[in-house]
Amino acid sequence: MKRTCLAPVLLAGALLFLPGCLSNGESSLFQLPRTPEDLNNLMSKIREVTGQGGEQTAPLSGENIQNVQLQDLDGDGVKEAIAFFRMNGDEKPLKIYIYSQNDEEYQVQTVIEGTGTAINYVAYQDLNGDGSRELVVSWQISTQVHELAAYTVHQRQAIELMSVTDYTDFTICDLDEDDAQEILVFRLEPEGNGSADFYDFQDGIMALQSKAPTSAGIKSISSGGIQNSRLLEDVPAVFVTYDYGTDGNVSITDIFAWKEGGVRNVTLNEQMSSSSDTVLFNTSVGPTDIDRDGIMELPQMVEVKEYKQTSTASNFWLIRWRKFDLDGASHLLYTTYYNDRDGWYLELPERWVGKITLSRSDTAGGGERAVIFSYWEGDNDVEPVPFLTICRLTGSSRQSRAEINDRFRLADSGGSNPSTVYVAQFTDGGWDCGLDEEDVAARFHLIESDWY
Numbered sequence: 001m002k003r004t005c006l007a008p009v010l011l012a013g014a015l016l017f018l019p020g021c022l023s024n025g026e027s028s029l030f031q032l033p034r035t036p037e038d039l040n041n042l043m044s045k046i047r048e049v050t051g052q053g054g055e056q057t058a059p060l061s062g063e064n065i066q067n068v069q070l071q072d073l074d075g076d077g078v079k080e081a082i083a084f085f086r087m088n089g090d091e092k093p094l095k096i097y098i099y100s101q102n103d104e105e106y107q108v109q110t111v112i113e114g115t116g117t118a119i120n121y122v123a124y125q126d127l128n129g130d131g132s133r134e135l136v137v138s139w140q141i142s143t144q145v146h147e148l149a150a151y152t153v154h155q156r157q158a159i160e161l162m163s164v165t166d167y168t169d170f171t172i173c174d175l176d177e178d179d180a181q182e183i184l185v186f187r188l189e190p191e192g193n194g195s196a197d198f199y200d201f202q203d204g205i206m207a208l209q210s211k212a213p214t215s216a217g218i219k220s221i222s223s224g225g226i227q228n229s230r231l232l233e234d235v236p237a238v239f240v241t242y243d244y245g246t247d248g249n250v251s252i253t254d255i256f257a258w259k260e261g262g263v264r265n266v267t268l269n270e271q272m273s274s275s276s277d278t279v280l281f282n283t284s285v286g287p288t289d290i291d292r293d294g295i296m297e298l299p300q301m302v303e304v305k306e307y308k309q310t311s312t313a314s315n316f317w318l319i320r321w322r323k324f325d326l327d328g329a330s331h332l333l334y335t336t337y338y339n340d341r342d343g344w345y346l347e348l349p350e351r352w353v354g355k356i357t358l359s360r361s362d363t364a365g366g367g368e369r370a371v372i373f374s375y376w377e378g379d380n381d382v383e384p385v386p387f388l389t390i391c392r393l394t395g396s397s398r399q400s401r402a403e404i405n406d407r408f409r410l411a412d413s414g415g416s417n418p419s420t421v422y423v424a425q426f427t428d429g430g431w432d433c434g435l436d437e438e439d440v441a442a443r444f445h446l447i448e449s450d451w452y
Contacts, residue, residue, distance in 0.1 A: 042068075042081055042106045045099055054085040054095065060140065062121040071124045073098070073153055075131040081106060082135075084119055094119055094139060098153060112151055112158045114139040120146055125172050127161065128152065128201040129180035134161065136172060136183065141165075148185065150206050162199055162206035171226045175236050175258040176200070182209075184238055184256065184263065186226075192217040196240070196256050198263040210262030215252050215274035218242045222251055227287055229296035231257060232325040237266075239287045239296050244279065253278040253287055253298055255324055266328040277330060282317065284340055290321050290333070297321040297333055304337075304358050307376060307384050316358040318348065340447060342369055342392040344411070344422060347443040349434055357384050367395030375431035387430030388440070393421045408437045410444040422446075 046068070050056065056067045070079040081099040092113035100109040114137065121138035127150060128134070135158075139147040148170055150161040168188045172181050180201060188194040194214035199206045225241035237257040244252040254275050255267045267275035278298055280286070285299045304316035319338045322330040335353055338345040348356075357376040362369045370391040374384030390410070393401050398421050402409055407425045412418035424440050435443070 037104050038101065038106070041104060042099065045097075045106050045108070046083055049083070049085055049095075049097060052087075053089075054087050057084050057086045057094075057118060059084065059119045059122045062123060064122050064124070069122075071133060073124065073133045073135075075133070080109065082122075084122075086118075091115075096122070096135070096137070098158075109156050110153055110158045112137070114147070114149070116141040116147065123172060125181040126179075127181050127183075127206060129178060138170075148183075150183065161201070161204075164197075164199075167197075168194070169221050169226060171228060171238055173228050173236065173238055175238070175256070175263060177236060177258070186214070186221065186240065188214065188218055188220065192219065194218055196238075196254075196263060196265065212256055212263045212265040213268065213273075214240070214265065215242065215244075215254055215268065217274065218244065218252070222283070222286070225251075225286075227296065229287075229289060230294050231255070231266075232295060232323050232331065234294070235326050237296070237324075239298075241286055243283075249281065249283055251280045251283050251286065253280070255328065257326055259326055266326060267324065268328070275328075277328075285319065285338060288321075290336075295323055297323055298330070299338075300330075302335070302353070304356070305378055306359070307357055307374075308380050315360075318353065319345075337371070337373075338447075339371060342371075343420075343447050344390070344392070345445055345447060346390065346440075347445070351434065354378075359384075361389075365395065367398065368393055368401065373433075375433075385431050386427045387433050388424060388426055388435075390422065390424045390444070393423060394419060408441070410441050411446055 058067045059065050067084060069082045071082060072079045078101055083097045085095040085097065087093050087095055092115050094114040094116055096112040098109045099106040116139040118140040120140040123136045124133040125136060126133055134150055134152045136150050141147055148164045148167055151158045152161055164185055166187060167185045170183055170185045172183055174181050183199040183206060185197040185199060187197065193216060195211045196214060197211045198209050200209040220243050222241045222243050227239045229237060229239055231237045235257055237255050239253055239255055241251050241253045244250045252275055254265050256263055257266050259266065267278055269276045280299060280301065282301050287296050287298050289295065290297050300320040300322060302318040302320055303314045304318055306315060318335050320335045321333040323333055324330055335348045335350065336345045337348060355375060355377055357374050359372045361372060368391055370389050372386050373388040374386045376384035402421045402423045405425055407423040410422040410424055412422065413420040
């Protein structure tokens, strides 16, 4: 989300009435009203509402969470100002004022009214494909109940296109690739059944065009669990990850895409009533575009057996990252050892899988954390053969420790004096793993925090 506050020369006066920053909700640079007179005029219009008892109230969530926002709703190149208020005592206390600009004068174009305690979310999207932008609004009726609505502004009037109350969550997407946005609404039922309902613009309204079942037994969508991305062959899709089971460490992901004239859960196993191929028994990772090609990958955990392991719980896992196609079939990208504790992962040659074990060697002072890769095919009567060690170095001596024992540098945290250095070292006489120093460096990656 990008936010840009008022220019310093206007800041003092503006903040008296605009406690939040102005935002256009776009990737382009923020554009202020063209002159101080324009800004003063807009502020005077806002004062008229607050003088009548209106209280400014910004949306609670999403990218657009400012008290006043600028959007070109009608596509004429001039941005309208949208302001949010609560008028206590009114039958519909929540108000969205849309101000249009004519020369240096802002005038009220229309007012959208809603019931509830707050405006939970607002977005501006072209829902009908005409180049203008509609408003998608979530009204907070209570902490547990929201009403989802969409409005178009036409001839100084706000026309309601849809209203849905019994929903769990939603996303805005263009699954059918018609250059207009649709709304995919998720409904999860207490008995564990649910659906993804596809609302599209038809005959002047956002109509329920089709629906697809979610995996059975779902109780809640994971935090941040709805992601718009793509399948193989650049097919748009919505990936929805849910909390699954009772132990809090299991998730399952449904993939919804446009197929055969409607929205489909392409990963649903109809015999099992769930996307059984996407169940994940470790929620520290989730769907991720790990190779940054615009196509989402789903992780699949593979247990690494340890030499003379005494506990039933595994300490090490490999992750097989898979892309999916429109038929719901998975395609392996690569397998990694994914070390979220130390912030890195390594792409593994497939010939390693089933022939290695892992162990740790951490220094007491905490300045060196090492993972040791050893050749081992699972026979406890045969000791593993170490062949590669990867270390995370911190502390004051990290630079000197990076140079000892034939270590070679893989990456660091950045800057002229990085606080963290990552190095690797081959073990003399170890297994011929098929990689050299350049290969290891090319397969080594830092985990990027924005993935989740």
